[in-house]
Amino acid sequence: MSSFSVRKSSSATGFMVQLLDFLAVCLGGWISFQIRFSGIQEIRPNEKLLILVTALFAALLFGKLYRMWPGGSLVSMVGRVTVGWLATWVLLIVLLALTKSAETYSRIWLVTWLAAGTMTLWIARVISFLAMARMRRAGYQHKTVILYGDAHVLETVKQRIENSTWSGFDIVRTVLRGDGTNLKKLDEELKPDEIWIGLSISNQSNLEEVLHSLRHSVANIRLLPDIMMYQILNHGMSITVGIPMVDISVSPMFGGRTVAKALVDYTVAAIALVLLSPVLLVIAIAVKVSSPGPVLFSQKRLGWNDEEIWVYKFRSMYLHQDAPDTVTQAKRADARITKVGGFLRRTSLDELPQFINVLQGKMSVVGPRPHALQHNRDYVKLIPKYALRHKVKPGITGWAQICGYRGETDTLDKMEGRVKHDIYYLEHWSVWLDLKIIALTPFATIQNKNVY
Numbered sequence: 365m366s367s368f369s370v371r372k373s374s375s376a377t378g379f380m381v382q383l384l385d386f387l388a389v390c391l392g393g394w395i396s397f398q399i400r401f402s403g404i405q406e407i408r409p410n411e412k413l414l415i416l417v418t419a420l421f422a423a424l425l426f427g428k429l430y431r432m433w434p435g436g437s438l439v440s441m442v443g444r445v446t447v448g449w450l451a452t453w454v455l456l457i458v459l460l461a462l463t464k465s466a467e468t469y470s471r472i473w474l475v476t477w478l479a480a481g482t483m484t485l486w487i488a489r490v491i492s493f494l495a496m497a498r499m500r501r502a503g504y505q506h507k508t509v510i511l512y513g514d515a516h517v518l519e520t521v522k523q524r525i526e527n528s529t530w531s532g533f534d535i536v537r538t539v540l541r542g543d544g545t546n547l548k549k550l551d552e553e554l555k556p557d558e559i560w561i562g563l564s565i566s567n568q569s570n571l572e573e574v575l576h577s578l579r580h581s582v583a584n585i586r587l588l589p590d591i592m593m594y595q596i597l598n599h600g601m602s603i604t605v606g607i608p609m610v611d612i613s614v615s616p617m618f619g620g621r622t623v624a625k626a627l628v629d630y631t632v633a634a635i636a637l638v639l640l641s642p643v644l645l646v647i648a649i650a651v652k653v654s655s656p657g658p659v660l661f662s663q664k665r666l667g668w669n670d671e672e673i674w675v676y677k678f679r680s681m682y683l684h685q686d687a688p689d690t691v692t693q694a695k696r697a698d699a700r701i702t703k704v705g706g707f708l709r710r711t712s713l714d715e716l717p718q719f720i721n722v723l724q725g726k727m728s729v730v731g732p733r734p735h736a737l738q739h740n741r742d743y744v745k746l747i748p749k750y751a752l753r754h755k756v757k758p759g760i761t762g763w764a765q766i767c768g769y770r771g772e773t774d775t776l777d778k779m780e781g782r783v784k785h786d787i788y789y790l791e792h793w794s795v796w797l798d799l800k801i802i803a804l805t806p807f808a809t810i811q812n813k814n815v816y
Contacts, residue, residue, distance in 0.1 A: 379620065379623045381426075381492050382423045382424070382426060382620070384488045384491070384492055385419075385422060385423045385426045385445070385485065385488060386420060386422070386423035387488070388481070388484040388485045388487070388488035389415075389418060389419035389422045389423070389449070389481050389484070389485065390415055390419045391484045392477055392480040392481030392483070392484040392485070393414075393415035393418070393419070393477050393480075393481065394407070394415070395480045395484070396473055396476035396479070396480040396481070397411070397473055397477075399476050399480070400470055400472050400473040400476055401473075410468065411469065414456075418452065418456055421452060422448065422449060422452045425448050425451070425452060426445055426448050438489070438490070438493045441489060441493065442486055442490075445485055445486075445489055446482060446485070446486075449478075449481055450478070450482075453474075453477070453478045453481070456474075457474065496532075506532045506533075506534050507532055507533055507534065507557040507558055508534050508536045508556040508557050508558070509525075509533050509534065509535050509556060509557070509558045509559070509560055510535075510537045510538075510539065510547075510550065510551065510554065510558070510560070511535055511537070511539065511560050511562065512538075512539045512540075512541070512547055512559065512560070512561050512562070512574065513540075513541055513560075513561055513563045513567075514540070514541055514562060514563055514564045514567060515540055516564070517562030517563065517564060517588055518538055518540070518562050520607075521562060521588060521605070521607065522535060522538070524605040524607060525605060533558070533604075533605065536554055537550060537554060541567060541570060547559075547574065547577055548580075548581075551578060551581050551583060555583075555670075556583050557583060557584060558583055558585075558586060559578065559581065559583045559584070559585045559586070560586050560587075560588055560609070561574060561575075561585070561586070561587050561588060561612075562587075562588035563588075578613075579748055579749065579751070580751040581613070582669050582670050582751055582752075582755060583613075584611075584613065584614045584615065585612045585613040585614070586604070586609040586611055586612065586614070587609060587611075587612055588607060588609055613752065613755075614755075615755040615756060615790075616755070616756065616790050616791070616793045617755075617756055617757075617793075621793070624795050625728065625793075625798070628729065628795060628798055628799070629722050629728050629729050630722070630723065632722075632729045632802065633719040633720075633723050636716075636719050637720070637723070643713075643716070647678055647708065647713060647716070648678070650704045651678050651679055651680075651702075651704055651705075651708075654702045654703065654705070655682050655683075655702050655704075657679055657682070658679060659678065659679060660676050660677070660679060660717055661676070661677050661678070661679040661680070661681075662674045662675065662676050662677075663675055663677075663736065664737055665734035665735065665736065665737065665758065666734065666735070666737065666740050666754055666758075667726055667727070667734065667757060667758055668754065668755070668756060668757045668758075669754060669755075670754050672737075673721070673726040673727070673734075673758075674721075675718060675721060675726075675727070675734055676717035676718055676720055676721060677714045677715055677717060677718065678708055678713065678714040678715075678716065678717060679705070679714075680701055680702065680704070680705025680706070680708050680709050681700040681701050681702065681705055682700055682701075682702060711809060712809050715760055722760070726757070727757055727758050727759060727760065728756065728757040728758070728759045728760075729759060729760055729761070729798070729802060730760070730761055730762055730763075730789075730797075730798040730801045730802060731756050731757050731758050731759025731762055731789070732753040732754075732756065732758055732759060732762055732764070732789070732790075733758060733759065733761075733762055733764070733765065733782075734758035743779055743783075746776060746779075747776075747779060747780055747783050749783065749787055750783055752786075752787055752790060753783065753787075753790075755790060756790060756793075761801060761802065761805040762785075762786065762789060762801065763785050763786065763788060763789035763797075763801060764781075764782040764783075764785035765805070765808060766801055766804045766805060766808040767785050767808075768808070769781050769782040769785055770808065770809075
């Protein structure tokens with residue numbers, strides 16, 4: 365199973381666990397109501413609403429806890445969800461008191477709900493835990509890991525993995541510092557999902573060299589720091605198999621974030637294709653009439669985790685053949701561009717078929733623009749962190765495009781500027797940022813004169 369599909373399925377599983385939590389809290393509210401009133405009283409609309417809102421808040425809160433679950437124990441996960449449910453219930457009681465609506469609801473029911481909700485959540489967590497363990501033993505949701513560092517650090521990690529076989533992490537190679545193994549070449553050969561670096565504090569000087577060798581890797585790179593490093597390194601932290609790790613280079617798309625972005629992508633793409641269908645038809649006819657050849661042009665690009673994908677566009681050039689392993693960017697007054705194609709390129713209408721790529725799950729509405737394969741091979745050698753662009757799906761539009769980096773990149777400075785803005789997007793991603801970029805794209809398209 366590829367790392368691409370693993371991450372997608374992991375996000376879907378996280379969503380399903382949150383849904384199960386939501387249903388567990390609702391079930392706890394219903395059971396406690398039956399216990400309190402023994403079926404002699406029906407649940408009123410205001411009580412139904414209270415159950416639904418509380419369950420939704422609890423599920424969202426538990427979603428934060430879910431991020432720390434992979435590699436954690438069942439006992440610790442049940443403990444966290446218990447604390448989360450208790451915090452939710454206390455907040456509910458405080459809100460009812462502050463709004464002077466506590467007298468509207470039975471106190472016995474609310475207290476019983478705390479107990480019943482705890483039991484249903486425990487049952488839901490056990491079911492989720494066993495289901496995920498079964499899936500991982502069957503080969504689903506596994507992540508391959510390369511360990512690099514000092515023997516005593518890595519031995520602790522390996523013991524944790526061996527004691528948590530259900531966690532889904534498979535160590536495919538252990539590389540000891542100084543044994544002569546080319547870590548960059550090993551990463552290219554094995555294409556692991558994760559690379560964990562464990563160095564003792566006396567060997568931290570080796571860290572910069574290791575990270576430099578992995579600067580083009582699309583794997584999630586995590587640091588297993590010496591305890592003395594906690595006050596020094598200022599990076600995001602994650603808990604994996606009970607071990608705190610510093611996230612050096614990790615995709616921003618995980619858990620509920622992936623689900624939220626997918627909802628935006630599929631919703632926007634579906635609405636766009638329906639509303640723009642008359643425009644698409646007119647453009648298709650214009651392209652077909654303007655010059656011989658197919659209506660759509662497709663080209664291989666790199667997608668999420670370096671997966672090769674076919675990207676669609678309306679054909680804007682006369683049929684021609686580039687030299688092998690070369691891609692010639694369109695320039696001003698380019699003789700290859702048709703009259704219709706010139707208009708489509710200036711207005712970005714040639715990119716509308718990429719909404720189909722979005723519905724295929726290969727692209728996103730917002731993200732770094734996909735480049736030709738040859739451009740990727742060239743620029744990855746010239747621009748540090750260029751490969752980080754592939755930690756998310758490529759987009760039809762992006763932060764770089766609305767900031768003026770659209771069209772021809774005929775100098776290294778222009779491409780560096782585009783990459784800088786793409787990395788900014790990865791570091792600051794949110795649904796609201798996506799919606800902002802979508803809203804600003806038409807204005808950026810009109811103002812930009814660098815597209816031929």
